[in-house]
Amino acid sequence: MRIALFTETFLPKVDGIVTRLRHTVDHLQRLGHQALELFKPDIIHVVNPAVLGLAGLYYAKTLNVPLVASYHTHLPEYLQHYGLGMLEGLLWELLKAGHNQAALNLCTSTAMMQALTDHGIERVDLWQRGVDTETFQPHLASTKMRSRLSQGHPDSPLLLYVGRLSAEKEIDRIKPVMAAIPGARLALVGDGPHRQALEQHFADTPTHFVGYLQGVELASAFASADAFVFPSRTETLGLVLLEAMAAGCPVVAARSGGIPDIVEDGVNGFLFDPADEYGAIAATQRLLANPAERETLRQNARSEAERWGWAAATRQLQSFYQQVIEVEIASAA
Numbered sequence: 384m385r386i387a388l389f390t391e392t393f394l395p396k397v398d399g400i401v402t403r404l405r406h407t408v409d410h411l412q413r414l415g416h417q418a419l420e421l422f423k424p425d426i427i428h429v430v431n432p433a434v435l436g437l438a439g440l441y442y443a444k445t446l447n448v449p450l451v452a453s454y455h456t457h458l459p460e461y462l463q464h465y466g467l468g469m470l471e472g473l474l475w476e477l478l479k480a481g482h483n484q485a486a487l488n489l490c491t492s493t494a495m496m497q498a499l500t501d502h503g504i505e506r507v508d509l510w511q512r513g514v515d516t517e518t519f520q521p522h523l524a525s526t527k528m529r530s531r532l533s534q535g536h537p538d539s540p541l542l543l544y545v546g547r548l549s550a551e552k553e554i555d556r557i558k559p560v561m562a563a564i565p566g567a568r569l570a571l572v573g574d575g576p577h578r579q580a581l582e583q584h585f586a587d588t589p590t591h592f593v594g595y596l597q598g599v600e601l602a603s604a605f606a607s608a609d610a611f612v613f614p615s616r617t618e619t620l621g622l623v624l625l626e627a628m629a630a631g632c633p634v635v636a637a638r639s640g641g642i643p644d645i646v647e648d649g650v651n652g653f654l655f656d657p658a659d660e661y662g663a664i665a666a667t668q669r670l671l672a673n674p675a676e677r678e679t680l681r682q683n684a685r686s687e688a689e690r691w692g693w694a695a696a697t698r699q700l701q702s703f704y705q706q707v708i709e710v711e712i713a714s715a716a
Contacts, residue, residue: 492641
């Protein structure tokens with residue numbers, strides 16, 4: 384199968400979308416599929432149709448190639464964090480115009496499927512989650528990494544955030560959680576446009592801005608922390624949650640977006656009401672207060688992650704592609 388992927392986001396950038404695409408392309412190539420530069424595509428897949436994605440829409444229409452689109456970034460919710468909430472209605476109309484040209488629109492969570500359907504986007508289905516369970520493993524926990532993340536205080540409670548440092552991630556909401564836990568330290572792994580503002584916000588706290596980590600180092604960071612705190616309310620999936628769970632790091636996350644598809648409250652992590660300013664505090668305190676319960680959560684988190692390898696997610700995507708191509712062939716007959 385010849386597959387053309389159009390995406391605004393790819394290497395060397397590091398985020399959840401790039402991680403999904405990198406693993407997907409890798410597994411598609413293992414299955415023998417080819418890319419655009421090698422031959423005319425059998426199908427076009429546009430990721431978050433926007434600027435570059437418009438070229439994919441145009442190419443699919445002019446050459447009569449079947450089109451699949453996927454929705455990874457909940458842009459309408461982002462607008463609220465940049466003072467552009469008045470544009471949300473317009474953005475939904477633009478998204479609807481783009482996505483409804485596709486034969487199939489894939490989402491990474493049931494919550495996002497519902498959001499797209501509610502706003503008039505048609506032919507929506509679920510692209511199952513995936514995580515690299517070979518790289519992210521609990522046994523990679525180490526005192527050396529814990530000391531690095533805590534800046535020389537490995538015995539202190541260690542909170543971790545991994546991801547893009549941007550306004551919509553609401554990382555500033557971790558500060559009162561730290562204040563409520565005696566001796567707590569925070570490691571922020573990643574980078575982004577909001578870093579300078581966050582450095583000022585956390586200036587009076589023991590917060591370490593680690594920068595980017597990848598591969599085994601990143602897996603060790605997850606495995607070595609006491610809790611992965613994720614306050615974002617705009618996540619379509621939250622791939623880093625799955626990575627944390629695969630590494631056996633207990634998760635404290637907002638009950639919002641695609642997160643409840645992954646985290647079962649009290650079973651493999653803790654969820655809190657994002658409207659409750661004390662919710663994240665109470666959940667993190669509970670997690671750290673009971674070592675036996677924390678160990679159970681670690682084991683359950685790893686078990687959940689083991690169900691979602693990349694190979695299965697890519698086989699599902701391949702099946703979606705085949706179905707779209709077969710429908711296109713049947714309609715043209």
